[in-house]
Amino acid sequence: MNKSLIALTVAVFGLILGCHAMLGSEALRLYDLKHQRELDPVASLERLAEARVILVGEHHAVTPHHRAQLEVIRTLVEGGHKVAVGLEMFRRQSQGDLDRWIGGQIEEADFKPIYLDNWNFDWELYRPIFRYARQQGLPMIGLNVDRGVTRQVAYHGFASLSEDQKAALGAVTCDVTPVYRDYIRKAYDAHVHGKMQFDNFCEAQLLWDTAMAVNADRYLQANPDTVLVILAGVGHAQKPGIPAQLAKRAPWPYLVLLPETPGSFDTEQVDEEMADYLIKASSRV
DSSP, rough: OOOHHHHHHHHOOOOOOOOOOOTTSSOEEEEETTTTTEHHHHHHHHHHTTEEEEEEEEEETOOOHHHHHHHHHHHHTTTTEEEEEEEEEEEEGGGHHHHHHHTOOOOOHHHHHHHHHOOSSSSSHHHHHHHHHHHTTTTTTEEEEOOHHHHHHHHGGGGGHHHHHHTTTTTOOOOOOOHHHHHHHHHHHGGGOOOOOOOHHHHHHHHHHHHHHHHHHHHHHOOOOOOEEEEEEEHHSTTTTTTHHHTOOOOOOEEEEHHHHTTSSSTHHHHHHTTTTOEEEEEEE
């Protein structure tokens, strides 16, 4: 064997060892809901790499859920993939502020009030994700619509919106199907506010899901080489939510991941009709 071939062999072997070190015992671990088995870290990365859209659900105030989301993002980045992060937490109108954050043009102290204007959960819950995206230069994409619009629909229905309000939503419509109605009914008890009617609540949730799907589709069309990781509440991230609306617009290969949570998201409560994988707890932070 000549010296050049030996050097190449050593280099390749070193790369393999490096990959296995990166995907070691603390790497992302997924439980396959369809085949009811846990994947090893290498297989987990391979499955993620097959998707253009990865929706990672959360309960907004649960810190381990955000750790799981960061683990998915980090695994893709370390695997050499071009990644963008789609956010339920930010309105599309705030995209300029997100771009300034990622570009290092605004300090955290000045960005935090912008975050709180968009989202009313503690900044510390999301801070590691936002800081990692900034460090890695990952685009963060605001997917949501103005809260005033969704609140108006929730209390008074989609028909109450003015023509100007509807025009501002662009391609977003609000046709509640029986399947979607049944899906939303399961979540209704946890979202009762004042005199909100169930039909109006359905329309508000569909408006939310559809707007995020439309904005995600717009980004994917413009960035064909990017994997979009969408962070959203579990009601939006599950297959009948954003994924169903996204599928109506383009056949993007997608995966739905939920962080494993005993008694909430585990193999007894979640099946492949809701998600593709459960994210097993990782010790890496």
